[in-house]
Amino acid sequence: MNTGIESPQGVWWKPAHRTERYWVIVAFVWCIVLFAMMPLWHLKGGQNPSGIRHKVDPQAFMARTQEFINAYQVGEENGIPIVEPPPGSDIYLIGVMWSWRPTLRLQKDAEYILHISSLDVNHGFNLYPINVNFQVVPGYDYGLRVTPTEAGDFRIICNEFCGIGHHLMVGRVIVVDDTQTTASAGGVP
Amino acid sequence: MALHGVPQGIVSPPTSTPRSEDAGDEHGIGGRTPGTVILVFVFLLAFVLYYFVNWKLLSFVWRIG
Amino acid sequence: MNGSFRTCPTTGLKVHAQADGLIKANAVVATVALLIGGIAAVLVMLTRWQAIHLLSAEWFYRMLTIHGMNMLIFFILFFEMAVLYFASAVLLNSRVATPRLAWFSFWLMVLGTVIVEWTMFAGKADVLFTSYVPLRATPWYYLGVILFAVGALLVVCIFFATLVVARREKTYTGSVPLVTFGAATAAIIAVITLGHGAAIYIPTFLWSLDLMHVDAQVYRLVWWGLGHSSQQINVAAMVSVWYLLGAFTVGAVVLNEKISRTAFVLYVLFISMASAHHLLVDPGMGPTWKVWNTSYAMYLAVLASMIHGFTVPAGVELGQRLRGYAKGLFEWLRKAPWGDPGFSSLIFSIIIFGFVGGITGVTFGTEQINIIAHNTLRIPGHFHATVVAGTALAFMGVTYYVIPLIFRKQIAFWPLAKIQPYLFAVGMLIFSVAMTFAGTFGAPRRHWDMTFSQAPYEVQFSPAVDLVMGVMAIGGLIAAVGGAIYILVTVWSVFFGRPMPEGGQA
Numbered sequence: 001m002n003t004g005i006e007s008p009q010g011v012w013w014k015p016a017h018r019t020e021r022y023w024v025i026v027a028f029v030w031c032i033v034l035f036a037m038m039p040l041w042h043l044k045g046g047q048n049p050s051g052i053r054h055k056v057d058p059q060a061f062m063a064r065t066q067e068f069i070n071a072y073q074v075g076e077e078n079g080i081p082i083v084e085p086p087p088g089s090d091i092y093l094i095g096v097m098w099s100w101r102p103t104l105r106l107q108k109d110a111e112y113i114l115h116i117s118s119l120d121v122n123h124g125f126n127l128y129p130i131n132v133n134f135q136v137v138p139g140y141d142y143g144l145r146v147t148p149t150e151a152g153d154f155r156i157i158c159n160e161f162c163g164i165g166h167h168l169m170v171g172r173v174i175v176v177d178d179t180q181t182t183a184s185a186g187g188v189p
Numbered sequence: 190m191a192l193h194g195v196p197q198g199i200v201s202p203p204t205s206t207p208r209s210e211d212a213g214d215e216h217g218i219g220g221r222t223p224g225t226v227i228l229v230f231v232f233l234l235a236f237v238l239y240y241f242v243n244w245k246l247l248s249f250v251w252r253i254g
Numbered sequence: 255m256n257g258s259f260r261t262c263p264t265t266g267l268k269v270h271a272q273a274d275g276l277i278k279a280n281a282v283v284a285t286v287a288l289l290i291g292g293i294a295a296v297l298v299m300l301t302r303w304q305a306i307h308l309l310s311a312e313w314f315y316r317m318l319t320i321h322g323m324n325m326l327i328f329f330i331l332f333f334e335m336a337v338l339y340f341a342s343a344v345l346l347n348s349r350v351a352t353p354r355l356a357w358f359s360f361w362l363m364v365l366g367t368v369i370v371e372w373t374m375f376a377g378k379a380d381v382l383f384t385s386y387v388p389l390r391a392t393p394w395y396y397l398g399v400i401l402f403a404v405g406a407l408l409v410v411c412i413f414f415a416t417l418v419v420a421r422r423e424k425t426y427t428g429s430v431p432l433v434t435f436g437a438a439t440a441a442i443i444a445v446i447t448l449g450h451g452a453a454i455y456i457p458t459f460l461w462s463l464d465l466m467h468v469d470a471q472v473y474r475l476v477w478w479g480l481g482h483s484s485q486q487i488n489v490a491a492m493v494s495v496w497y498l499l500g501a502f503t504v505g506a507v508v509l510n511e512k513i514s515r516t517a518f519v520l521y522v523l524f525i526s527m528a529s530a531h532h533l534l535v536d537p538g539m540g541p542t543w544k545v546w547n548t549s550y551a552m553y554l555a556v557l558a559s560m561i562h563g564f565t566v567p568a569g570v571e572l573g574q575r576l577r578g579y580a581k582g583l584f585e586w587l588r589k590a591p592w593g594d595p596g597f598s599s600l601i602f603s604i605i606i607f608g609f610v611g612g613i614t615g616v617t618f619g620t621e622q623i624n625i626i627a628h629n630t631l632r633i634p635g636h637f638h639a640t641v642v643a644g645t646a647l648a649f650m651g652v653t654y655y656v657i658p659l660i661f662r663k664q665i666a667f668w669p670l671a672k673i674q675p676y677l678f679a680v681g682m683l684i685f686s687v688a689m690t691f692a693g694t695f696g697a698p699r700r701h702w703d704m705t706f707s708q709a710p711y712e713v714q715f716s717p718a719v720d721l722v723m724g725v726m727a728i729g730g731l732i733a734a735v736g737g738a739i740y741i742l743v744t745v746w747s748v749f750f751g752r753p754m755p756e757g758g759q760a
Contacts, residue, residue: 001507003573004436004497005345007428012511019226020509020564027560030233031553037244038545038621046252047622049535049544078710099710111252117537122386122470124629124698128713130250131696133628135536137470138388142537147252155713157706159629159698161382163389164311167703170711194668194747195658195754196503196594199264203505203577221575222509222568224583229564236613243623246694250626 049134052113052143061117061141065092069102077103080171090115090143093156093171095123095136097163100156100171106148108177114146124160127173133159151177259349263756264659268425272353273343277336277660278748279360281653284332285744287367291324292737295730303727304705304720311702315382318700320374322383326484326641327402328367333649334440334491335363335409340656341437341494342416347425351415359408366402369394382700384481387458387473396459403455407448410441432508432515433501436494439518443487446526450479471538478529485641486525489559490518492607492645495652496566496600502655503597504590505577506569514565520558524550534624544621556616563608570600595675599651602679607644610686611636629700632693635686642733643682650740651675657744663751671743678736684729692722 002008016024042048068091072083081102085091087110094101095118106112116125116136123136134142156171259268294317300308301317309317343350350356372394373379379391417438420426430438454476461468497514500506508514530547533539550556574586591597614636618627627633654671657663665671697704697719704723706713 001572002431003501003505004432004494004508004569005501007426007431008508008511009428012429014510014512016510016513019222020513020568023226023229023564024513024557024561026233027557027564030236030560031557034240034556034616034620035545035549035552038549041244041622042541045248045622046254047247047250047625048254048541049621049625050254050541051537053537053540080710121389122474126629126696126698127251128696129716131626131630131694132250132253133535133625133630133696135474135533135628137474137537139469140471140537145252145254149251155711157696157698157713159701160386161315161389161700164315164380166315167311167701167706168709170706170709170713172711194664194666194671194752196596196654196665197591198502198504198594198596198655199658202264203503203573222571224586225564225568225571227583228567229560232563232608235609236616239613240617240620243617243620243626247623247626253625 049144051145052141054141054143055139056117056141058117058119058138061092061115062094062096062119064115065094065101068092073102074105077172082174085112088112093125094119095125095158095162095169096120098158098165098169100158100169103172103174105174105176108148108151108175111145111147113143115141115143117141121162122160123158123162123169126157126159128155128157130154135160148175151175262659263754267344268347269660270343270349272350272356273339274660276339276350276353276356276360277344277656280332280336280339281656282748283364283367284329284336285741287324287328287332288737289741290371291321291329292734292741294318294321294324296734299727299730299734301702302704303723304703305724306727307703312377312380314702315380315700316374316377319380319382320371323370323374325646326383327399330488330641330645330649331402331406331484332363334444334487335360335406336656337491337495337649337652338409338413338437338441339416340660341434342413342420344660345431345434346417346420348416348420348423351412351419355408356412359405359412361405362408363402363405366398366400366405369398369401373398384477385458386477387461387468387470390462393459393462396455396462400452400455400459403448403451406444410444410448413437413441429511432511433494433498435515436490436497436518439522440487440490440494442522443483443490443525447480447483447487450476450483450526450529454480471536474533474536475529475538478532479526482528482531483526485637486521486528486555488641488645490521492603492648493518493559493562493566495648496562496604497569499596499600499648499651499655500566500570500573502652503594503600504570504573506566506573507576509565509568509572513561517558517561517565520554524555527551528555531619531624534619534621535628541621548619548621553616556612559608559612563604563612566604593672595654595671596651598679599647599654599675602675603644603648603651606639606647606679606683606686610683610690611640611644614690615640627693629698630693631689631697631699634699635688635690635693638682638689639686643679643686647675647678647682650678653740653744657747657751658754661748661751662754663747664754665743666746666751667739667743670739674736674739674743676736677739678733681729681731681733681736685726685733686729688722688726688729692719692726695719697723
């Protein structure tokens with residue numbers, strides 16, 4: 001036997017001791033489990049980053065978002081429009097240095113197709129405090145089927161460095177429970 | 190030892206080439222590392238726990254697809 | 255210009271004067287980069303600790319850029335260039351293949367480094383380490399990176415040429431040692447990595463001159479072929495250094511050459527797929543691509559690390575048992591030379607790399623779990639455990655052997671050197687775990703003001719996050735003291751240290 005800094009002499013392609021062999025087998029089985037979990041979660045799990053993905057011209061996405069805002073706007077706060085789209089619809093969110101447009105008001109347990117993109121540079125979508133994160137890339141439309149499973153007042157924090165005003169880039173998502181009154185939602189956070 | 194400030198691996202180098210007959214038979218070099226076996230299984234246990242705790246954490250968030 | 259050889263009185267290895275000089279030069283520049291990156295690290299950390307919030311937003315992002323480039327590129331690659339010369343010329347008793355070209359490459363890398371440092375400090379490249387297009391830096395920045403990368407690529411070629419020279423001139427018998435084999439895999443991965451680097455920085459350089467268009471998603475895909483693969487150079491180099499330190503400190507044996515070498519080959523085969531780890535929640539790729547690539551084709555590169563994670567400590571155990579420490583399960587570990595900074599670095603490097611860095615890395619690199627990890631503090635928590643507590647600590651440990659063997663100097667401030675790995679390891683452990691924990695609450699990485707005091711909407715993180723960020727800063731400061739001791743000890747030893755006695759070991 002030799003150390004790692006000595007040249008092995010002759011043939012070194014020899015069978016390993018059984019302890020070492022067993023460990024390799026155990027490790028390999030674990031690797032297969034790690035691998036299998038991902039397709040399995042696509043079949044059985046409720047959280048997958050698949051989405052409907054397209055290339056899109058940033059200006060065209062901006063225009064589409066503006067159309068969406070015009071159609072469903074119910075108010076305004078801090079210069080950002082608040083929209084209340086019908087359940088099941090396509091909804092749009094755009095990251096622009098350094099804000100998220102618009103503020104979304106959604107129904108609990110309703111599914112939406114949330115299209116996210118950026119007008120300028122990379123941004124990061126972090127839904128606070130749920131801790132759901134997606135990369136927002138200019139030129140790409142990421143259409144995620146989203147079902148809010150709890151009501152509340154949420155924030156969108158930008159978590160991809162996007163310039164000097166990065167830390168100012170906070171948006172808002174409000175989820176209302178249809179079974180309760182919606183009067184307070186949309187007001188002061 | 191007069192050499193202050195030199196790692197012991199240089200001052201008194203470990204026997205670098207143990208006699209191969211000490212190391213078990215021709216086919217079975219290796220072996221006799223029961224301490225390491227325990228350590229790697231502790232590692233595997235930690236790995237399995239952390240991995241599945243994270244799947245659990247993921248299952249709490251909104252439905253996304 | 256072949257230069258002369260000296261015979262190392264300790265190991266009996268013949269050391270080529272050019273190899274000596276190249277190792278020294280690369281190690282010195284690496285240490286300077288470590289110092290710059292370390293100072294930046296402390297400034298960044300004291301800003302993220304909201305109780306102090308030291309820097310302005312502008313200087314925070316600038317320092318973060320400087321920290322990333324100096325640590326992940328300049329420090330670690332200059333050090334790896336030294337490792338390549340050591341693993342080829344020194345371990346194989348050979349001359350360096352083309353010393354003139356080697357020095358040219360070294361100075362090219364230094365030139366690239368100086369250009370990049372200048373652009374960063376002058377505020378012309380506030381784009382962070384990743385420089386995601388369309389964030390724009392001055393063309394000089396990209397040019398500096400390109401020059402550096404060309405230099406590094408040349409050194410890798412010289413490494414391969416030296417292997418050929420050694421074989422042709424029969425400077426060793428049998429096969430190359432495992433450490434050299436591991437370094438060769440690191441070098442092959444370096445070629446893959448630098449190829450990606452050229453494929454992305456050259457177009458980006460042209461883009462910065464308005465000569466072509468670069469797609470933001472394509473940039474991320476190809477850039478991470480550089481960004482993640484370069485960390486896999488570090489892994490392969492670190493594992494080689496593990497085997498090296500095991501051999502130096504306790505005469506660790508190689509259990510089975512076949513298994514260990516095959517594991518290194520797995521790194522080469524599957525590592526370049528790791529770019530996908532960063533694109534799991536990106537809009538550009540579909541689930542099949544993500545699942546297959548993030549798993550390195552069914553986790554075969556993870557398998558390689560799990561194999562080394564067994565064979566390295568088992569080699570240490572067996573080496574110790576063969577030397578008589580054979581009682582019970584753990585006498586080999588209890589009676590190990592814990593006062594030798596080479597050995598303590600080795601053990602802490604293995605433990606923190608595996609238990610913290612490895613486990614978190616594989617977990618966060620899972621397609622769906624990435625949804626609750628991407629761009630939060632969990633990510634830097636993971637890679638500080640791998641690349642700092644793992645790679646950098648292993649490199650620190652091997653320095654305590656390189657200084658007596660190559661620089662022929664005794665280690666200054668020996669008692670400080672002995673505790674240095676402990677401080678650094680404990681500090682980085684606290685730092686990484688705290689960071690990972692804060693990220694679990696969704697705390698963002700690369701963020702100047704987590705209190706959002708000037709933002710349009712109020713964001714109130716759990717008080718636990720504030721507490722954990724304070725713990726993180728304390729861990730980081732302990733590690734910084736360890737890093738400072740390392741720099742003090744190595745610089746003092748090299749420039750003012752007492753020379754090793756000539757002619758035979760003590």
